[in-house]
Amino acid sequence: EVQLVESGGGLVQPGRSMKLSCAASGFTFNNYDMAWVCQAPKKGLEWVATISYDGSSTYYRDSVKGRFTISRDNAKSTLYLQMDSLRSEDTATYYCARQWTTVATYYFDYWGQGVMVTVSS
Amino acid sequence: DVVMTQTPVSLSVSLGGQTSISCRSSQSLVHSDGNTYLYWYLQKPGQSPQLLIYKVSNRFSGVPDRFSGSGSGTDFTLKISRVEPEDLGVYYCYQGTHYPRTFGGGTKLELK
Numbered sequence: 564e565v566q567l568v569e570s571g572g573g574l575v576q577p578g579r580s581m582k583l584s585c586a587a588s589g590f591t592f593n594n595y596d597m598a599w600v601c602q603a604p605k606k607g608l609e610w611v612a613t614i615s616y617d618g619s620s621t622y623y624r625d626s627v628k629g630r631f632t633i634s635r636d637n638a639k640s641t642l643y644l645q646m647d648s649l650r651s652e653d654t655a656t657y658y659c660a661r662q663w664t665t666v667a668t669y670y671f672d673y674w675g676q677g678v679m680v681t682v683s684s
Numbered sequence: 685d686v687v688m689t690q691t692p693v694s695l696s697v698s699l700g701g702q703t704s705i706s707c708r709s710s711q712s713l714v715h716s717d718g719n720t721y722l723y724w725y726l727q728k729p730g731q732s733p734q735l736l737i738y739k740v741s742n743r744f745s746g747v748p749d750r751f752s753g754s755g756s757g758t759d760f761t762l763k764i765s766r767v768e769p770e771d772l773g774v775y776y777c778y779q780g781t782h783y784p785r786t787f788g789g790g791t792k793l794e795l796k
Contacts, residue, residue: 608725608733608776608787624784658732668721668780672744674732 565589567659567675574681575649585642585659585675592640593617596662598671599633599644601655609655612644613662613669627653649682656680686711688777688788696796697767705791707760707777714757714781721780724753724762727790728773736775737762764793 571583583599599611612633613622621633632645642659656679660671687710697703713720724737735744737753740760750771752763764771772795777788 607789608778610785610787667715667717667719669785670721670723670735670738670778670780671733672735674734677732 565661565673567661567673569657569659569675569678572657572678572680574683576684577649577651577682579649580645580647581649581680582646583644583657583659583678583680585644587640587642587659587661590661592635593637596664596669597633597635597642598660598662598669599642600658600660600671600674601653602658602677603652603655606655611657614642646680649680651682654680654682685784686713686779686782686786688779688786690775690777690788690791692791693789694792694794696794697764698796699767699769701767701796702763702765703767703793704761704763705775705777705793707755707762707788709758709760709779711782712757713760713779720756722753722755722760723778723780724751725776725778725787726771726773727776728770731773733776767793769795 566588568586575581598613601611614633630648634643656677658677659675661673663672689708691706722740725733727733741753750765774790774792776790
């Protein structure tokens, strides 16, 4: 059974940093691209970032480029999201998701339970 | 960005009844490879999203045949027949054809 368990959320002040982790199990982690998707309170879903299966390539939505860093440790089957210079608009639930990638497209086939990040003074 | 517009925003249904949700994209979702990369997710209350349908009409593993997807180009529909309590929640469409990938705003399915 695929399991993705996020940790590391909480309350943080604007301008500060936070690091999220996602522990994966039930599949061969280093065979899959992975992603973070967020959901602001009472809002819809937004893709945040993707990392390739081997960590060699990363992709970000424009609003987080230069502030967020996605990374992975395949030996530990763990995905990370380093969030710097946080803003109030980054307040959201962040989901770790396994990404199914083909030449033409990608989608998210399994998701974690999510972790809440609140950016407020 | 491709805007995905879902209608209605919310709808009420009776258990055992049938309903449908519409998703319209601001651009055609037909990829240059000929495929249409439109997906449907369900987010049950207090849970993370789960994949229901991929590439317009294909049910994901374990999804009952009460769920069916259809459509082409810019107009897509998710139909749910014989609605059960576990079908309640928010449904999202998602397009994987254009960058950046985008989700619809969601349709909340509630009991009548």
